[in-house]
Amino acid sequence: MWAGSSPPLPGTGRGGTSSSGEIREGFLCPLCLKDLHSVQQLQSHYEEAHSGEDDGHMVGQIKTLFGRAKKKLLKKGEAERSDAESLDYICSGGVDTSKWEAQDLGATRNLRSEFQRWRAARIDHYVIEINKLLIRLEKLTAFDRASTDPAKRKALERSVVTWVNDRDVPCCPDCGATFTITLRRHHCRLCGSIMCKRCNQFLAVSFAQKLTSAVRASVTAGGSPCAADQTAGSGESARRLSVASVSSLLEEKEDDRIMSCQHCRGILEQRERRLEEKDSSPVIAQLYEKLRSCIGKVEQLAPEYLKMAESLNAGESTYRLEDASNLRVDLMKLYERIDLLSKRIGTLGLTENPQPHPKTLQLQRMIRLSATHFLQ
Structure with a gap:
């Protein structure tokens, strides 16, 4: 698309105007200045009407146009960068940080004792x-x-x-x-x-x-x-x-x-x-105490249940099947409670704003992971 600000073409005066002084805009043919109304029509017209003509002059005109556009864009980019640099200069308190050079690490001093x-x-x-x-x-x-x-x-x-x-x-x-x-x-x-x-x-x-x-x-x-x-x-x-x-x-x-x-x-x-x-202890401490209590009960009852199961599987009559079943139910309830408590600890504070400290969240995840390994 060529507008009135395009470079002088054949049959036009300086500044993209025609010999009559009229400024034309649209999808104009660069050689005959015919308005084709669309890109497809312009391309078809150029291939049919001007395919055999010497388009060296046309190429030169296009290069001139692109050169001017490039210069204009470069000037605009430089102006924007200059404005941004001046803004950074003002916002940083008079220090242009973009001109800082990388510095090697110097001497260090431990101030822990003074603190x-x-x-x-x-x-x-x-x-x-x-x-x-x-x-x-x-x-x-x-x-x-x-x-x-x-x-x-x-x-x-x-x-x-x-x-x-x-x-x-x-x-x-x-x-x-x-x-x-x-x-x-x-x-x-x-x-x-x-x-x-x-x-x-x-x-x-x-x-x-x-x-x-x-x-x-x-x-x-x-x-x-x-x-x-x-x-x-x-x-x-x-x-x-x-x-x-x-x-x-x-x-x-x-x-x-x-x-x-x-x-x-x-x-x-x-x-x-x-x-x-x-x-008053934190919620995570209270939940963790309950979790440790459940784990302690499991560690106390699990060996007894395994001993009962091995004896019953061997056909011995030392233990009753009913007692083993009741003990198994108690263990299953403890396992479920351990899973629920660890899940609750792992999700503490996730919906709050602001959320807890990253170290607190890491501790909660580790407690949940430890409980999962124990259940497995």
Whole structure:
């Protein structure tokens, strides 16, 4: 198909126009400029009408046309690559990564010991903070808060930790509000810091007693307060006692709550989560325990069944056929339960978004494979 932008042809002026200045478009014959309306008609017309003519000039015109088209496409491609390179240059923060050269691996240094040192210091700091808060909680819940006079209760609370001087804190450290006659200062009973009424938090006494009882149980067992993760929380409710709704806060009396800052409350809630995680094992661990229990029963009953089967097949009367049949039914039920448990373990979390860690999925597949081999 040739358009008005085609190279000059016989009978046309410069720019693909005819001698009359008219621009023609369509399936035009390159020699006689006849419009054939389709590719098939154009091919048939050229073979019938111009097959014997010298088409050297035509070949030259086609080469010229293709050359111009090629140059135009090359220029367009270069422009697109230039735009893409400039975009990459901008997006990569001013670094043209396409011009980087491959570099050999240089010297390496193991930072494991340094990491362990910094991690140990961080853990020690966390343990010290937790121990201080737990000891102060123990003191704050050691007396009957409901029957104690408010003035005496406040004096006992001030004896637990030194309170920050009011004159040293003109603004709330959390929200930045300036303290006035109407916006009073409130002290955290655990660290002594100051906050405004909008930023103060309250801890239920039941929540404090839950944490301190874990400490007492650990100390009685001969461990440290931080070892309470292994013994605390048995028989306790799994719900979060520290996070109360507005209605429950309104129902509680002031004597049943301990004022705290957001920082201390966050540390204690994290401690509670760790206790609950110790008490509640993951689903995969529960299923695996059941799986191991079934496998242990099979390993205990299978030799007895084989012994019965060999004796009965030999024609001996030591065992009864009914007992062997019942034992076989029990084994078949255990096999089915092992298969079901291993299948459930293998499909845990596959429908969730996001899915579990690849190592967790690999562990589940290996458990399923091990159970399959055992059944075989």
